[in-house]
Amino acid sequence: MAEDKGVAEVVRQPDQACREAGFFYVIFLNISSASFSIRQCIVIKQKGHGIPDSLVKEVRSMAHKFFDLPYEEKTKIKLSATTGYRGYQRVGENITKGIPDMHEAIDCLREVKQGMYGAFSNPLEGCNEWPPNPPNFRHLMELYISLCTDLSRKIMRGIALALGGPVDVLEGKRAGDPFWALRIIGYPGLSCGQDMSNSLLTLVNQDDDITALQVRNLSGEWISAVPIPGTFVCNIGDMLKILSNGHYESTLHRVINKSPKFRPNFNAAIEPLDACIENSGGTKKFEAAGGNHKMHVFAHAFSIEKLEKVSSDEFLCEENLVKSKDLLGHFVLGKMDANISPLLAKWDDPNMAEDKGVAEVVRQLDQACREAGFFYVKGHGIPDSLVKEVRSVAHKFFDLPYEEKTKIKLSATTGYRGYQRVGENITKGIPDMHEAIDCYREVKQGMYGAFSNPLEGCNEWPTNPPNFGHLMEVYVSLCTDLSRKIMRGIALALGGSVDELEGKRAGDPFWVFRIIGYPGVSCGQDMANSLLTLVNQDDDITALQVRNHSGEWISAVPIPGTFVCNIGDMLKILSNGLYESTLHQVINNSPKYRVCVAYFYEPNFNAAIEPLDVCIENSGGTKKFEAAVYGEHLVSKILTNFVY
Numbered sequence: 001m002a003e004d005k006g007v008a009e010v011v012r013q014p015d016q017a018c019r020e021a022g023f024f025y026v027i028f029l030n031i032s033s034a035s036f037s038i039r040q041c042i043v044i045k046q047k048g049h050g051i052p053d054s055l056v057k058e059v060r061s062m063a064h065k066f067f068d069l070p071y072e073e074k075t076k077i078k079l080s081a082t083t084g085y086r087g088y089q090r091v092g093e094n095i096t097k098g099i100p101d102m103h104e105a106i107d108c109l110r111e112v113k114q115g116m117y118g119a120f121s122n123p124l125e126g127c128n129e130w131p132p133n134p135p136n137f138r139h140l141m142e143l144y145i146s147l148c149t150d151l152s153r154k155i156m157r158g159i160a161l162a163l164g165g166p167v168d169v170l171e172g173k174r175a176g177d178p179f180w181a182l183r184i185i186g187y188p189g190l191s192c193g194q195d196m197s198n199s200l201l202t203l204v205n206q207d208d209d210i211t212a213l214q215v216r217n218l219s220g221e222w223i224s225a226v227p228i229p230g231t232f233v234c235n236i237g238d239m240l241k242i243l244s245n246g247h248y249e250s251t252l253h254r255v256i257n258k259s260p261k262f263r264p265n266f267n268a269a270i271e272p273l274d275a276c277i278e279n280s281g282g283t284k285k286f287e288a289a290g291g292n293h294k295m296h297v298f299a300h301a302f303s304i305e306k307l308e309k310v311s312s313d314e315f316l317c318e319e320n321l322v323k324s325k326d327l328l329g330h331f332v333l334g335k336m337d338a339n340i341s342p343l344l345a346k347w348d349d350p351n352m353a354e355d356k357g358v359a360e361v362v363r364q365l366d367q368a369c370r371e372a373g374f375f376y377v378k379g380h381g382i383p384d385s386l387v388k389e390v391r392s393v394a395h396k397f398f399d400l401p402y403e404e405k406t407k408i409k410l411s412a413t414t415g416y417r418g419y420q421r422v423g424e425n426i427t428k429g430i431p432d433m434h435e436a437i438d439c440y441r442e443v444k445q446g447m448y449g450a451f452s453n454p455l456e457g458c459n460e461w462p463t464n465p466p467n468f469g470h471l472m473e474v475y476v477s478l479c480t481d482l483s484r485k486i487m488r489g490i491a492l493a494l495g496g497s498v499d500e501l502e503g504k505r506a507g508d509p510f511w512v513f514r515i516i517g518y519p520g521v522s523c524g525q526d527m528a529n530s531l532l533t534l535v536n537q538d539d540d541i542t543a544l545q546v547r548n549h550s551g552e553w554i555s556a557v558p559i560p561g562t563f564v565c566n567i568g569d570m571l572k573i574l575s576n577g578l579y580e581s582t583l584h585q586v587i588n589n590s591p592k593y594r595v596c597v598a599y600f601y602e603p604n605f606n607a608a609i610e611p612l613d614v615c616i617e618n619s620g621g622t623k624k625f626e627a628a629v630y631g632e633h634l635v636s637k638i639l640t641n642f643v644y
Contacts, residue, residue: 415457
């Protein structure tokens with residue numbers, strides 16, 4: 001075959017592509033245009049890869065149908081150590097360089113029988129996890145894999161010639177019995193971390209109407225791999241880099257869609273070919289890399305049975321989770337599981353501070369705010385049926401198709417109100433693994449001066465589920481009323497008058513309302529800017545964690561009929577540091593989708609917030625914080641808080 005002129009031309013083109021770019025397109029149909037290349041991306045012009053275009057499209061269509069299924073249906077084939085790291089993984093469960101990726105996927109691997117490759121392959125033993133729905137999913141994917149394996153083997157024979165070896169130099173002990181991996185990936189419209197493939201060759205079958213994959217060429221430029229119907233994008237990986245002794249560089253890429261990877265024998269020791277050593281100066285640049293090394297990388301990347309401590313600011317290790325699991329129940333139930341009904345009953349009584357029931361609630365509020373920064377409240381007067389209905393309607397919204405949810409998409413033109421996708425909210429530079437609807441008190445044009453312009457407008461309520469907007473507005477009104485009454489108790493706890501935190505400070509309070517959906521992964525650490533936050537969370541999932549003043553992370557176990565209340569930065573300033581705002585995070589190890597509805601009670605939008613005189617006096621006489629205009633503080637955060 002090496003003597004055939006057509007083959008020789010095909011060999012020349014991938015050789016050029018692998019040396020200059022590290023990736024190329026393989027075309028299904030003959031291309032008549034003589035100049036069909038995208039910047040430094042080489043398009044191989046040949047009669048076709050032989051995989052029917054109808055099958056290529058059907059594979060993508062079937063994948064879309066799977067990812068459109070309800071979350072509970074998809075997790076029937078959940079990836080875990082017991083499945084040999086095969087199956088479905090949620091958004092954020094795959095890790096790239098310590099950062100969770102914003103994609104969901106089904107991971108499939110060639111079957112590994114017990115003892116097939118020795119002890120180091122034990123973690124991958126088993127068969128693939130195929131979903132029963134959509135019907136015929138398994139048969140279609142297995143046919144596709146078979147054809148991709150055959151195609152990849154043939155391309156590798158051409159690459160063998162391009163490297164100066166015999167046509168079968170990449171077969172036999174190296175890849176005569178090739179391992180393969182298939183990843184069926186769904187992206188919610190966001191980027192993923194940079195990565196390099198461990199494979200010999202990757203065939204990427206991506207949606208024709210979305211340009212998402214980017215690869216970095218050898219000049220360091222990021223190049224968009226624009227979808228070309230009838231083609232695969234081919235990337236070369238680390239194993240081919242080693243075999244070529246560095247002649248070919250593995251491709252750094254940002255996004256991969258539905259990619260069957262052609263890999264070397266699982267237990268083969270991969271080292272540079274003699275021909276490549278000779279053609280690159282005679283020095284062997286890489287030592288042998290066997291399956292054991294690759295297995296370590298793979299198993300680490302998909303470790304989800306234990307939540308690894310990737311970095312101290314991102315995740316908790318499992319031991320800490322276990323240790324702190326029930327601390328809140330012991331800590332708070334003894335110190336602040338307050339029935340605040342006495343406070344609510346007397347909230348407008350000028351002499352409420354003299355009431356014994358109110359005094360006890362005030363004492364507990366003060367103790368909880370000083371020692372923990374958060375507390376539970378019950379007896380709050382908001383009907384439990386409404387609290388539950390708010391969560392139920394939120395679940396119904398998040399279960400809608402992505403296209404339906406983005407009808408109320410958050411943007412600058414909506415006053416930063418509306419729906420945001422998974423990863424669109426940023427915490428300390430890291431995209432959060434949640435989706436949400438963000439709402440604010442209405443801001444009319446010129447209402448607070450120029451600095452409030454970014455938030456001008458009304459909230460974006462979805463038309464589906466029906467009655468969503470009305471229900472949420474009723475709930476917000478009740479939360480505002482409840483928060484005002486709790487703040488009157490906190491004013492007394494700080495040693496001020498009952499209306500100390502009203503008037504110019506919070507007599508006309510602003511509010512923020514976030515309806516949040518978590519797909520079963522963790523979220524970054526953050527502090528609230530508010531005076532007070534009321535958290536309405538699903539009763540059956542423990543995910544919210546708060547850090548007390550001793551630095552311990554405590555799980556805020558849901559207690560039916562209560563709100564978890566966090567204090568925020570504005571109350572910290574007013575109290576002159578007597579009360580510390582609460583650092584919180586979400587660690588959701590449950591396979592269930594979790595909803596949290598958070599109401600943030602704020603000062604007046606244009607209030608200059610500074611320590612109360614009574615708090616300065618009670619904390620040593622030194623004013624620890626300068627005045628901060630609440631609205632400016634909020635707007636500055638919002639303007640840096642989203643990815644578009």
